[in-house]
Amino acid sequence: MSPAWHARDRLTDPAVRSASVSATKTSLTPPDDAVPPVRHPDAPAPGEPLGAHYAQCFGCGTEQPHGLHLDARAGEGVSVTAEFTVRPEHQGAPGLAHGGLLATAMDEILGSLNWLMHTISVTGRLETDFLQPVPVDSVLHLTARATARHGRKIYCTATGRVGGPDGPLAVRADALFVEVKVEHFVDHGRKDEIEAAMADPDTVRRARAFEVNP
Numbered sequence: 628m629s630p631a632w633h634a635r636d637r638l639t640d641p642a643v644r645s646a647s648v649s650a651t652k653t654s655l656t657p658p659d660d661a662v663p664p665v666r667h668p669d670a671p672a673p674g675e676p677l678g679a680h681y682a683q684c685f686g687c688g689t690e691q692p693h694g695l696h697l698d699a700r701a702g703e704g705v706s707v708t709a710e711f712t713v714r715p716e717h718q719g720a721p722g723l724a725h726g727g728l729l730a731t732a733m734d735e736i737l738g739s740l741n742w743l744m745h746t747i748s749v750t751g752r753l754e755t756d757f758l759q760p761v762p763v764d765s766v767l768h769l770t771a772r773a774t775a776r777h778g779r780k781i782y783c784t785a786t787g788r789v790g791g792p793d794g795p796l797a798v799r800a801d802a803l804f805v806e807v808k809v810e811h812f813v814d815h816g817r818k819d820e821i822e823a824a825m826a827d828p829d830t831v832r833r834a835r836a837f838e839v840n841p
């Protein structure tokens with residue numbers, strides 16, 4: 628069977644159609660007894676920069692030469708904003724941002740919601756929609772907010788707009804983060820990097836990494 632036939636069969640197969648049409652409840656939909664996320668009383672004030680949680684983080688680390696250097700700011704409620712400039716080294720197609728790179732920027736801005744809730748969580752699931760190509764040199768205006776919590780699960784959503792905070796939507800993501808203890812990093816990470824992070828002279832960054840998860 629030719630690939631074209633195969634694709635057409637899939638589109639007309641009732642099982643395939645009903646799966647995509649009826650998939651309104653997924654693992655990214657908070658259950659009915661989920662609760663609203665709570666902003667921690669010591670969270671940074673709206674407009675305040677969050678800084679990096681780890682100097683070598685690919686998303687936000689200030690000492691990571693290959694990184695995105697996202698510098699998120701606290702928003703209202705449990706939300707954050709950031710701007711991300713797409714550079715030539717971020718290309719996938721000529722002159723256009725690589726989709727995986729954009730998903731990474733979404734992952735990072737979503738991860739920075741941790742500091743507003745004073746929780747440590749890691750990405751369990753990240754679903755990204757790419758709505759229009761993002762050219763090199765454009766500034767992606769990112770926002771993320773937590774929408775619900777259920778036990779250790781944190782449901783959150785993010786958008787990336789081009790041309791301004793109210794510009795056209797280029798990327799959208801929904802995610803489920805799972806709360807973890809510091810042991811998650813100690814058990815799975817590498818000793819040298821963990822010890823270096825623990826010795827970080829930046830007290831705010833150290834607090835973000837270690838003190839939010841008693």
Ligand SMILES: CCCCCCCCCCCCCCCC(=O)SCCNC(=O)CCNC(=O)[C@H](O)C(C)(C)COP(=O)(O)OP(=O)(O)OC[C@H]1O[C@@H](n2cnc3c(N)ncnc32)[C@H](O)[C@@H]1OP(=O)(O)O
Nearest residue numbers: 654680734735738747749750751752778805812813821836
């Ligand atoms: C010492 C140095 C410190 C440094 C301190 C730095 C701190 C700052 C860190 C922040 C960093 C931010 C950076 C950006 C965010 C990343 O990029 S984080 C890196 C990418 N993510 C990962 O590496 C996570 C890898 N996955 C895992 O470790 C584990 O699978 C997880 C996610 C922790 C879950 O495992 P688990 O703890 O055994 O939990 P489990 O019981 O399986 O699941 C708990 C619940 O979540 C649900 N769940 C789990 N996974 C999924 C999934 N994929 N889909 C749907 N539901 C799921 C389960 O169904 C379950 O639901 P309930 O039964 O409670 O209803």
